[in-house]
Amino acid sequence: MQLQNLLRSISYTVTKEISYQKNYVPLTRDELVDRLRKALREKRFQHVLRVEQTAIELAKKNGVDVEKASIAGLCHDYAKQRPAEDFIAEIKKKGLDPDLLNYGNAIWHGVVGAELVKDELGIWDEDILNAVRHHTTGAPVMTKLEQVIYMADYIEPGRDFAGVDKAREITAADLGAGVAYQTKQTLEYLITRAKPVYPKTIETYNAWVPQYEGKID
Numbered sequence: 469m470q471l472q473n474l475l476r477s478i479s480y481t482v483t484k485e486i487s488y489q490k491n492y493v494p495l496t497r498d499e500l501v502d503r504l505r506k507a508l509r510e511k512r513f514q515h516v517l518r519v520e521q522t523a524i525e526l527a528k529k530n531g532v533d534v535e536k537a538s539i540a541g542l543c544h545d546y547a548k549q550r551p552a553e554d555f556i557a558e559i560k561k562k563g564l565d566p567d568l569l570n571y572g573n574a575i576w577h578g579v580v581g582a583e584l585v586k587d588e589l590g591i592w593d594e595d596i597l598n599a600v601r602h603h604t605t606g607a608p609v610m611t612k613l614e615q616v617i618y619m620a621d622y623i624e625p626g627r628d629f630a631g632v633d634k635a636r637e638i639t640a641a642d643l644g645a646g647v648a649y650q651t652k653q654t655l656e657y658l659i660t661r662a663k664p665v666y667p668k669t670i671e672t673y674n675a676w677v678p679q680y681e682g683k684i685d
Contacts, residue, residue, distance in 0.1 A: 547581030
């Protein structure tokens with residue numbers, strides 16, 4: 469409940485100061501924020517600031533490197549507003565799974581966006597890159613950082629959809645259960661709307677949802 473209340477009450481107009489010390493990124497936080505500001509429209513930029521701060525709180529609660537949480541939270545949507553041509557070119561250039569070409573931005577901005585984060589922002593830490601890569605699809609096996617970003621994106625205070633308060637409550641009690649809840653809700657959303665389901669989302673469902681049966685209903 470304490471985390472849930474914090475997520476509701478904290479002001480995200482001015483982000484908390486954090487000084488990067490561990491060389492995960494060749495930029496200061498202010499420089500990274502400036503890069504995000506230039507890459508995104510204002511509404512999306514404010515979203516990533518809220519995700520960063522939510523990720524920091526979840527990281528503190530779950531024993532995750534706060535600096536990594538800040539960087540991954542800021543970078544998770546770095547490529548969100550890039551044109552389709554950029555993603556298609558990157559898929560072909562990097563020899564990524566050609567099945568990706570059958571999907572769109574909802575999948576690309578994470579899976580392919582991680583490659584752009586690496587190349588353009590100079591971030592090579594695989595834990596951070598996987599957190600970006602899997603923040604929409606999830607993965608059968610996720611580090612605590614990946615779980616933090618997956619959930620921070622889903623429950624940041626700007627989110628307002630049926631079930632978000634329950635997601636916040638579950639996540640505050642058990643991060644892994646939050647992952648299972650989000651995955652179940654996402655798959656149900658896609659199926660009921662006859663939307664294509666990226667294979668890794670199904671793999672994530674099979675890995676996470678059955679083990680939390682009874683905790684997320």
